[in-house]
Amino acid sequence: MAEALPDISPTCFIAEDEDSDEWDEMEPPGEQTTCLFCSLQFHTIAVALDHCRTAHNFDLLALKNKYNMDCYSYIKMINYIRLQKPDPTVLLNSTIALWDDDCYLKPGEMEPWLMYDFDDLGSAPSTPHYAVDGKTPISNLNFAELQQHIHNLNLQLKQRDMLIESYQKDMDKMKQITRTLVDTADSKTKEFSLDNKPLVTDSTDYFNSYAHFSIHYDMLNDKVRTESYRDAILKNSDLFKDKTVLDVGCGTGILSMFSAKAGASSVYGIDQSEVVYKAMDIIRENNLQDTIHLIKGQLEKTNLPVERVDIIVSEWMGYFLLFEGMLDSVLYARDTYLTKGGTIVPNKCTISLVGISDPVRYSNLLDFWDDVYGFSMKCMKPDILQEAAIETVPKDKILTESAVVAEIDLMTCSTNVCNFKKDFTLTALRNGTLTSIAGYFDTIFDLPVEVKFSTGPESEKTHWQQTIFYLKDPVELKEGQSINCSISCSRLKKNIRGLYVILNIGSSKYEYIVD
Incomplete structure (x- = not known):
């Protein structure tokens, strides 16, 4: 059992001369x-x-x-x-x-x-x-007693630092052992289970990625995304008027400010990323500090200053909708803080798949490895095919009708929504070679004034683009011909924010990682 750490109260901090045990006299501060x-x-x-x-x-x-x-x-x-x-x-x-x-x-x-x-x-x-x-x-405390008290605190602080350093080394060893065990288990099996209900609660690298301002520029500059949220909130101002709002993953605070503009009485924004400090400056810059209150922390580990909220707003969607796992935090907020009869904005989403025919892109991606500056790198192809790509599909490359494979109601779903199976059929709109399957999602603000947007290839481009699953064995299709397919999706074991996708296209089975 670890030794209990001493109780240290930082009443004063005075530099100690390492070459002397003597204490300099403390001068009374002259600063007002x-x-x-x-x-x-x-x-x-x-x-x-x-x-x-x-x-x-x-x-x-x-x-x-x-x-x-x-x-x-x-x-x-x-x-x-x-x-x-x-x-x-x-x-x-x-x-x-x-x-x-x-x-x-x-x-x-x-x-x-x-x-x-x-x-x-x-x-x-x-x-x-x-x-x-x-x-x-x-x-x-007289002066002499105070000096001795400070000296004792410094000794305790040094002792604590030594203990922490020792504990940190032990923790690093434990992490390495655990990582090795997980990697070994994950390489042996990739089981799909609807009973698996993980909850994303921590990921330092994930939160750190949102500290980069370029990410927020891309998101704010995505007019489809940002204007849809703006319209959904401002066109439903009667819903927001005098309400308490929680903004989960508030980032730069744009949704919090839309909510305040719509008449919310109080808005609480929370974000684990360092960008929240800039958001505080933005809130003050727009004179909204009396309405919007920002908190740095992870929602699941933070006590909010209110017991209940009327509305939860969040832009939680990732690639293929479910990548990133931020939906877990929204559902935690719903179950912990949302008042009965409250609203989540947005409240519904769907995931769809569509067949793509783009032989040129397919050849450029895979045939490239046949001859790389005079060397064969064909062994790279299986790994390339297993990784889902994030690309924008030109409209003229769409080969089939689309099929909805998942429908999500944020008011009722659980964190297990990331694990799903679905049979579907793709029907060719013209003659062509099926080279890949494109995944995308639609977001619905099912409110008195409904707003929705799509990330599909037939819609205006968004920063999400489409998630592309390239096929090892392309399929020739004739206009009107249908092909039976199925999809199963689950969380990755190594990276719970990532997804493991299995596609069955006709008689062929393909496995992909969205990571």
Whole structure:
């Protein structure tokens, strides 16, 4: 069993000279203290606290007792106030500590508030915890005791760092062993099971990918996507008026701002990616900070400041609709926070398949490996065929009618929706060679004013494009000829956000990875 870590309270941080055990004398700070809620400045924290209590009705001791705050929580609260600039009544009336996120422990601009001995607040009953007639109260620790306390904390901190380093090495070894076991198991079998109901709860690489601003440019620049959401929200403003909205995976906050513009009384946006900090700037830039409240964190591991919401908005769709696994978070939000009779926007989706005839593209993709600068690389072909491609199919390459293979109602479905099987038929619209199957999805905002958009090859291009499954053995079809097919889809075991797809086209079976 791991040794218990010492309890460390960061009341003060003083640099220690590694070559000496002596302590330099601490000089009293000369920097003035700026009020937490206005621009007034004071000579001491105590006087500033008294001002906050009388002028802004902000009682720090009451807040400390209400949330059982420690020094870490105090530091996060100060950083939260400086970053979010909330009204003091919001802090006092909230049912949870709004600053309870480790992102607010990140070092910012150093100021006297962060050096305040918060642990000593209210600890001496005979001493008032606020200034009286402008005089600073005396600490219950004398100077020598304080020096010894700091010295002990530094020793404890070094001990903790050594323990953490040891634990980290053990964790790395365990991860490597687990990765080896999973890789071995996944290479032996790729079972499809409708009983498998995984829930995506963590993926650092996935969230980090959304910290790149180019991704958000591509999404915002996708007019089909963004204007459909805008129209669905603003044309249904009666639905949003005076409602509480949760934006799951808020990104740059565009859906939150549409919701606020539609009349929502409160909007809570949550995102695990670092882009949420830019979104906070965007919200303030548009003077919407009183309506929109952004939170950095993973929804499944975060307590929201409200128990229920009336509407959930989210742009969760990935390639082939289900890639990325973000639907799990939307369904978690639905089951945890959506009020009875509430709405999810959008609330319905379908997945469709259509036959494609593009011999030139097929030849360029596969025959390329026959002669690569004079060398044969034919062994690459099986792997190329197994990977689903993301491409835009020209309209004139469509060979068959399309077939809907999955219908999803977000109000009733479960996370098991990613695992499905479906028999379908493709009928040729003309003579041609079936070289691939293209997958796409339609999104429906089934609201009083209905809005929908498609990512199919016959519709305007979106950043999702189409998911292409190339066939090892192309099939010749005549106009009007039908071919019986089936699809099964399940989550990957190695990467739960990816998909494993099996297509049966006539008598041939093909396996693909959407990853």
